[in-house]
Amino acid sequence: MAITRFKPTRSELLPGQRRLSPGSVTADLGLIIWFVFSLFPIAWMVILALKNAQEQTTTYFQFSPTWSNFATVVSDKGTQMTSVDFKAALLTSLLNCGGAVIVSLVIGIPAAYAAGRWKYKGSSDLMFQMLSFRFAPELMVIVPLFVIYNQIGLFDTKVGMIWVLQLVTMPLVVWILRSYFEDLPEDLEQAALLDGYTRTRAFVMVALPIVRPGIAAAALLAFIFAWNNYVFPLILADSNAGTVTVAITKFLGGGGQAYYNLTAAAAIIAALPPLILALTIQRYLVRGLSFGAVKA
Amino acid sequence: MATVSLKGLSKSYGKTRAVTDLSVDIADGEFFVILGPSGAGKTTTLKSIAGLVDIDGGTVRIGANDVTLVEPYHRNVAMAFESYALYPQKTVSENLASPLKSGRTGKYTDAQQRERIDQVTTTLGINHLLKRFPRELSNGQRQRVALGRVLVRPADVYLLDEPLSHLDAKLRAAMRAELKQLGAMSKTTTVYVTHDYQEALALGDRIAVLREGALVQIGTPEDIWRRPADTFVARALGQPEINLLDGEVEDGRIRLGDGSFDVPVPSAVHVRGGDRVRVGLRPCDIHVIGDGEAAATRLTGTVVLAERLGRNIELTVELGGEQLIVLASGREGVDEGAQVSMTFADGDVHVFGAGTDPGDDTQRLGADDKVEAAR
Numbered sequence: 001m002a003i004t005r006f007k008p009t010r011s012e013l014l015p016g017q018r019r020l021s022p023g024s025v026t027a028d029l030g031l032i033i034w035f036v037f038s039l040f041p042i043a044w045m046v047i048l049a050l051k052n053a054q055e056q057t058t059t060y061f062q063f064s065p066t067w068s069n070f071a072t073v074v075s076d077k078g079t080q081m082t083s084v085d086f087k088a089a090l091l092t093s094l095l096n097c098g099g100a101v102i103v104s105l106v107i108g109i110p111a112a113y114a115a116g117r118w119k120y121k122g123s124s125d126l127m128f129q130m131l132s133f134r135f136a137p138e139l140m141v142i143v144p145l146f147v148i149y150n151q152i153g154l155f156d157t158k159v160g161m162i163w164v165l166q167l168v169t170m171p172l173v174v175w176i177l178r179s180y181f182e183d184l185p186e187d188l189e190q191a192a193l194l195d196g197y198t199r200t201r202a203f204v205m206v207a208l209p210i211v212r213p214g215i216a217a218a219a220l221l222a223f224i225f226a227w228n229n230y231v232f233p234l235i236l237a238d239s240n241a242g243t244v245t246v247a248i249t250k251f252l253g254g255g256g257q258a259y260y261n262l263t264a265a266a267a268i269i270a271a272l273p274p275l276i277l278a279l280t281i282q283r284y285l286v287r288g289l290s291f292g293a294v295k296a
Numbered sequence: 297m298a299t300v301s302l303k304g305l306s307k308s309y310g311k312t313r314a315v316t317d318l319s320v321d322i323a324d325g326e327f328f329v330i331l332g333p334s335g336a337g338k339t340t341t342l343k344s345i346a347g348l349v350d351i352d353g354g355t356v357r358i359g360a361n362d363v364t365l366v367e368p369y370h371r372n373v374a375m376a377f378e379s380y381a382l383y384p385q386k387t388v389s390e391n392l393a394s395p396l397k398s399g400r401t402g403k404y405t406d407a408q409q410r411e412r413i414d415q416v417t418t419t420l421g422i423n424h425l426l427k428r429f430p431r432e433l434s435n436g437q438r439q440r441v442a443l444g445r446v447l448v449r450p451a452d453v454y455l456l457d458e459p460l461s462h463l464d465a466k467l468r469a470a471m472r473a474e475l476k477q478l479g480a481m482s483k484t485t486t487v488y489v490t491h492d493y494q495e496a497l498a499l500g501d502r503i504a505v506l507r508e509g510a511l512v513q514i515g516t517p518e519d520i521w522r523r524p525a526d527t528f529v530a531r532a533l534g535q536p537e538i539n540l541l542d543g544e545v546e547d548g549r550i551r552l553g554d555g556s557f558d559v560p561v562p563s564a565v566h567v568r569g570g571d572r573v574r575v576g577l578r579p580c581d582i583h584v585i586g587d588g589e590a591a592a593t594r595l596t597g598t599v600v601l602a603e604r605l606g607r608n609i610e611l612t613v614e615l616g617g618e619q620l621i622v623l624a625s626g627r628e629g630v631d632e633g634a635q636v637s638m639t640f641a642d643g644d645v646h647v648f649g650a651g652t653d654p655g656d657d658t659q660r661l662g663a664d665d666k667v668e669a670a671r
Contacts, residue, residue, distance in 0.1 A: 117409045187381035192366040193373050195445070196400030209385045 030197060033228050048264035049243040058103065069265035073251070085239075086266060089247035095158055096233075096243055100165035101173075108173035109215065115174065116181030127178070130171050138231040149236050155237040164232045169222035179238040180214035181207065181214065216281045224274045244270045298359035298452040298485060299324050300345060305354035306415070307340050309321075314338040314340040315509040318354070325483045329500030331490060337509035338489040345487060346375050358452055364494040367561060374446040374606070375455040379460075380438045382430040388441050389426040392448050394618050401449040416448045419478070421623055425567030436467045447482070472498055493533040497521060504527050506654050507657075515633050518648065530576045536610055536621045538576045542650060545571045550647070557595050559640075563662055565647045565662045576646035579610070579623040582638050584630060591639035595620075608665060 050065040154160030192202035233243040251262040300322040308316045315337040322328045330338045343349045346370035355364045382391050396409045417423045420440045460468045496503045496519040504514040512526035524530035530538045545554040547568045551558045597615030609626040630636050649658035
């Protein structure tokens with residue numbers, strides 16, 4: 001028997017299909033306008049990065065695109081336009097943020113596990129205390145930190161930067177991962193215990209692989225937060241441990257002229273590492289790996 | 297292979313008392329069932345034996361050793377979890393190999409591991425699933441794998457926590473039969489937790505009935521079924537539930553309902569005239585008889601509801617202001633609205649103490665009740 005092809009009639013719509021109504025059209029139009037509006041700063045930055053020095057202050061869209069700004073930014077050794085070695089700053093940023101994320105993961109994962117697994121007197125206070133580091137504006141602690149860093153010789157060192165950036169990343173890691181560990185059924189680790197594994201091995205063998213998506217998400221978020229940090233490197237670092245966020249601003253002036261086009265090009269380059277990282281690990285960000293282990 | 301002995305086991309979660317002063321001795325090689333409704337402390341008891349909960353009081357002994365303070369991985373017990381607890385990132389064969397690889401259940405070469413896994417998967421009929429991940433299995437298959445992870449290695453005690461509760465009725469019956477065979481095959485002491493009285497009666501060498509963390513009765517399935525220690529046990533076993541009727545003793549018989557019908561006092565029960573008692577009659581012990589048939593005790597009532605349940609018909613019979621549930625074979629051809637005569641054996645009459653309100657649980661009355669003193 002031949003199978004007749006399913007043809008939706010006018011009154012029947014396929015799943016997900018919607019009829020055009022004035023309301024939905026208006027909503028779509030509104031969303032498009034909002035989309036253009038919110039993307040405009042990024043578009044403007046890209047345009048600006050492609051303009052030459054003469055066109056950089058024009059407000060119309062006519063210009064002759066050039067890649068030379070990117071070349072200038074990357075090749076700037078702190079001699080031509082500004083006092084900054086942009087490539088070195090980029091590398092420093094990678095080291096600082098990577099270091100801070102690694103420190104946060106190494107200490108934060110066990111901390112999050114403990115916080116998610118065991119409730120004891122004051123455990124929630126402890127967690128809140130950790131989060132409260134994020135409440136205080138960075139500017140509030142920066143002056144005492146500056147004094148301390150100067151005295152113990154951590155000023156403008158990468159170790160010092162990692163130390164201060166993990167203040168930003170650690171609470172994030174612990175709080176995100178704690179919820180993952182809380183969701184993790186305890187039965188799995190108990191099964192491992194009865195299989196003859198110690199608690200530590202049960203944690204490494206069972207819990208850790210299951211929360212891997214959570215670790216990826218937390219690490220990515222922590223990296224972005226550390227990468228975007230501006231105040232700490234601005235005050236606590238100079239040419240040795242200075243990060244890319246500070247380096248970008250150096251193109252804005254100091255030498256008498258503000259190079260907006262170079263600033264824009266530098267900002268685009270600086271945005272690339274987190275973007276690439278996010279794209280690389282996005283497949284780990286999909287949750288639901290533990291599905292099937294335990295009944296719903 | 298070992299005995300298990302709990303003494304005065306107590307555990308509270310905050311203000312909730314999960315288990316209160318529980319003492320049980322389980323013999324070597326016994327298939328021991330813990331039966332109780334949800335929240336009765338069954339799983340807590342099981343996890344106490346496994347060492348997965350820190351108990352508040354009492355001792356746990358496995359074999360000759362006091363293991364109360366021993367870590368789970370040193371107790372040499374294997375447990376199947378109600379949730380199966382299969383490692384999601386490992387295949388079935390890796391899941392099964394896990395207890396063999398830890399080094400605490402004995403040393404196995406790769407070949408020995410393969411042999412053991414092969415043996416257990418063949419027994420459980422999951423040979424073809426070895427390369428699959430838990431998420432790719434049906435509930436029944438997961439349950440087998442969880443069971444396989446228990447059976448794959450030698451342990452002193454097997455602990456099974458409601459292993460059949462998430463299966464559909466047919467599969468459950470099939471797995472119950474398989475478990476019975478497995479239990480007979482392996483001579484390992486097994487503690488089996490369930491809320492299903494049929495599983496308990498079918499599988500257990502002995503059954504302990506728990507209620508709100510306390511032991512109500514312990515005994516063989518026969519004991520528990522024939523001589524329930526109180527109305528709670530009586531109601532927990534059997535579907536439909538046992539009929540419980542309040543009555544008064546008069547001239548060696550118990551007058552029930554509005555006084556228009558009565559049942560004899562079983563010979564073992566000593567009551568005096570005027571005593572208030574509660575009578576239990578299982579629906580399956582009441583038989584529908586024809587008008588001409590002679591019977592020592594005859595009850596006559598009106599059928600108000602007849603539900604066909606496949607093999608049987610569940611009749612709701614009204615007599616003397618009370619309703620009796622009767623499980624009839626269905627061949628009698630009784631219909632709703634019809635008059636029906638019923639009888640039962642004197643020995644099937646359970647007599648309990650009178651309660652002040654219908655929901656109360658009251659003790660069984662009778663002199664021969666060895667079962668009343670638990671153990």
